[in-house]
Amino acid sequence: xxxxxxxxxxxxxxxxxxxxxxxxxxxxxxxxxxxxxxxxxxxxxxxxxxxxxxxxxxxxxxxxxxxxxxxxxxxxxxxxxxxxxxxxxxxxxxxxxxxxxxxxxxxxxxxxxxxxxxxxxxxxxxxxxxxxxxxxxxxxxxxxxxxxxxxxxxxxxxxxxxxxxxxxxxxxxxxxxxxxxxxxxxxxxxxxxxxxxxxxxxxxxxxxxxxxxxxxxxxxxxxxxxxxxxxxxxxxxxxxxxxxxxxxxxxxxxxxxxxxxxxxxxxxxxxxxxxxxxxxxxxxxxxxxxxxxxxxxxxxxxxxxxxxxxxxxxxxxxxxxxxxxxxxxxxxxxxxxxxxxxxxxxxxxxxxxxxxxxxxxxxxxxxxxxxxxxxx
Amino acid sequence: xxxxxxxxxxxxxxxxxxxxxxxxxxxxxxxxxxxxxxxxxxxxxxxxxxxxxxxxxxxxxxxxxxxxxxxxxxxxxxxxxxxxxxxxxxxxxxxxxxxxxxxxxxxxxxxxxxxxxxxxxxxxxxxxxxxxxxxxxxxxxxxxxxxxxxxxxxxxxxxxxxxxxxxxxxxxxxxxxxxxxxxxxxxxxxxxxxxxxxxxxxxxxxxxxxxxxxxxxxxxxxxxxxxxxxxxxxxxxxxxxxxxxxxxxxxxxx
Numbered sequence: 001x002x003x004x005x006x007x008x009x010x011x012x013x014x015x016x017x018x019x020x021x022x023x024x025x026x027x028x029x030x031x032x033x034x035x036x037x038x039x040x041x042x043x044x045x046x047x048x049x050x051x052x053x054x055x056x057x058x059x060x061x062x063x064x065x066x067x068x069x070x071x072x073x074x075x076x077x078x079x080x081x082x083x084x085x086x087x088x089x090x091x092x093x094x095x096x097x098x099x100x101x102x103x104x105x106x107x108x109x110x111x112x113x114x115x116x117x118x119x120x121x122x123x124x125x126x127x128x129x130x131x132x133x134x135x136x137x138x139x140x141x142x143x144x145x146x147x148x149x150x151x152x153x154x155x156x157x158x159x160x161x162x163x164x165x166x167x168x169x170x171x172x173x174x175x176x177x178x179x180x181x182x183x184x185x186x187x188x189x190x191x192x193x194x195x196x197x198x199x200x201x202x203x204x205x206x207x208x209x210x211x212x213x214x215x216x217x218x219x220x221x222x223x224x225x226x227x228x229x230x231x232x233x234x235x236x237x238x239x240x241x242x243x244x245x246x247x248x249x250x251x252x253x254x255x256x257x258x259x260x261x262x263x264x265x266x267x268x269x270x271x272x273x274x275x276x277x278x279x280x281x282x283x284x285x286x287x288x289x290x291x292x293x294x295x296x297x298x299x300x301x302x303x304x305x306x307x308x309x310x311x312x313x314x315x316x317x318x319x320x321x322x323x324x325x326x327x328x329x330x331x332x333x334x335x336x337x338x339x340x341x342x343x344x345x346x347x348x349x350x351x352x353x354x355x356x357x358x359x360x361x362x363x364x365x366x367x368x369x370x371x372x373x374x375x376x
Numbered sequence: 377x378x379x380x381x382x383x384x385x386x387x388x389x390x391x392x393x394x395x396x397x398x399x400x401x402x403x404x405x406x407x408x409x410x411x412x413x414x415x416x417x418x419x420x421x422x423x424x425x426x427x428x429x430x431x432x433x434x435x436x437x438x439x440x441x442x443x444x445x446x447x448x449x450x451x452x453x454x455x456x457x458x459x460x461x462x463x464x465x466x467x468x469x470x471x472x473x474x475x476x477x478x479x480x481x482x483x484x485x486x487x488x489x490x491x492x493x494x495x496x497x498x499x500x501x502x503x504x505x506x507x508x509x510x511x512x513x514x515x516x517x518x519x520x521x522x523x524x525x526x527x528x529x530x531x532x533x534x535x536x537x538x539x540x541x542x543x544x545x546x547x548x549x550x551x552x553x554x555x556x557x558x559x560x561x562x563x564x565x566x567x568x569x570x571x572x573x574x575x576x577x578x579x580x581x582x583x584x585x586x587x588x589x590x591x592x593x594x595x596x597x598x599x600x601x602x603x604x605x606x607x608x609x610x611x612x613x614x615x616x617x618x619x620x621x622x623x624x625x626x627x628x629x630x
Contacts, residue, residue, distance in 0.1 A: 222559060318510065342564065
């Protein structure tokens with residue numbers, strides 16, 4: 001009987017394989033589609049396709065009045081809706097030169113930082129689950145629930161808050177709310193340590209994240225990355241420090257930066273941001289001044305003709321609004337959002353080139369994009 | 377992979393070549409469903425589409441006269457112009473056609489011809505150092521016939537922590553040099569401007585639509601694009617819509 005000869009390596013076709021990942025894929029965090037060109041398990045090139053969740057929020061906003069838009073901004077980054085509200089209201093206040101009372105600015109700071117923690121909780125849970133650590137997801141969502149409860153008590157909603165008004169707040173804090181926030185800070189402090197015990201020195205975690213998706217500081221700036229992906233590469237850029245808004249100029253906090261610019265550093269930056277956010281919330285809650293919650297706002301909001309760009313630091317990065325008012329109608333002439341997730345997602349293609357297909361999910365997670373904001 | 381670079385020339389070709397396709401299409405829907413292949417159709421849209429005058433009749437626009445342009449107040453007399461603007465003015469003569477200051481934001485208006493030089497200077501000059509391109513967007517001012525769009529570049533310097541807005545006025549069919557070689561960040565942002573306004577960028581590495589489907593007709597963020605989109609025609613007059621779709625499919629086959 002003849003034995004068949006085996007030609008090692010020659011038997012297989014070595015063509016590139018095109019693989020569609022998404023738009024329905026649990027690790028693309030929504031409806032992101034990545035068209036991968038693979039050489040074996042290695043990613044040769046990738047095409048990032050977005051737009052599946054495009055609802056035309058910019059066009060819609062140009063046909064709604066200035067107050068109605070607050071509600072639309074909720075639907076962009078829906079895991080940090082209050083941050084979007086604050087960013088929009090501050091832009092209109094800048095356009096109309098409205099002075100916001102100090103109490104309202106403090107509450108905004110607290111809400112923004114609570115949102116940062118909630119957003120990072122969601123991020124650490126899903127990011128770890130993508131890589132294979134299931135437990136962190138359950139732990140992180142347990143703490144996120146506490147924040148949603150706080151928001152529910154403040155404004156009645158748990159996801160899309162509509163929690164801000166032009167010139168100040170919709171209502172004052174419920175009695176005893178500040179005590180609950182401080183209690184939450186105590187709980188969260190120990191929980192962050194718990195997440196870190198599960199991940200930071202975990203050998204599998206380090207193997208999967210160290211050296212994956214390296215990007216230098218200069219490249220990150222040129223690519224327009226902002227937020228933790230930029231700070232993970234060692235660029236100390238934070239809108240809260242550089243162009244303070246709300247009450248951040250009165251707060252003491254540090255901006256954590258990474259050194260290597262890999263997935264692990266971006267993870268460490270966000271873990272430290274948990275702690276800094278808790279620190280800010282403590283200061284703001286303890287030092288919250290008494291006083292009015294709404295500034296002098298005209299009954300009909302109708303800014304004079306002009307335009308402005310205003311940016312704030314959302315959990316994802318620089319969230320900017322560019323608004324043009326024509327001074328005649330009661331809706332903005334041009335409403336433009338600079339979504340941080342959109343610009344950060346642009347960095348995905350250079351990041352995943354040359355990595356294994358299993359690292360693609362780790363890198364999507366490490367950029368922390370929300371598709372509602374990418375597509376608007 | 378769909379990211380073969382589109383040649384810069386195609387925008388110009390399409391702008392001229394797309395026009396004869398128009399008479400085949402009933403006048404009512406000219407702006408929404410022109411003809412031919414997507415690339416050519418997009419060009420045709422930019423080239424020949426009239427504002428939907430006939431279509432607007434059942435839904436009159438709620439507008440008083442639309443504003444003809446943004447207000448760009450000059451800086452107050454006692455306000456010192458930032459050093460990087462004065463340096464720019466001396467380094468690139470005629471590079472700044474107007475300076476504006478409003479609620480704390482500086483805006484520099486730059487002619488289209490000197491745009492690349494000016495933006496490159498703003499990135500490289502040590503006192504400007506705008507290394508971070510925050511945003512690229514556009515505003516549409518239809519009454520301004522010769523230069524319908526304002527392209528807006530929001531720049532930030534991570535070294536000096538200051539901002540500036542650069543504005544370039546462009547006409548509907550004017551090709552604009554892409555700034556992706558100055559700031560790679562502009563890649564997707566320019567694609568979005570193209571997608572939403574139909575501004576054609578030359579030298580862009582990947583000129584495709586980004587948010588809307590690839591075969592979409594029309595540019596949604598333009599002021600003459602209806603809020604409801606093309607669905608209106610489909611609802612009101614399905615037979616017309618079917619005819620249009622058919623003629624478009626035939627054009628595709630040819």
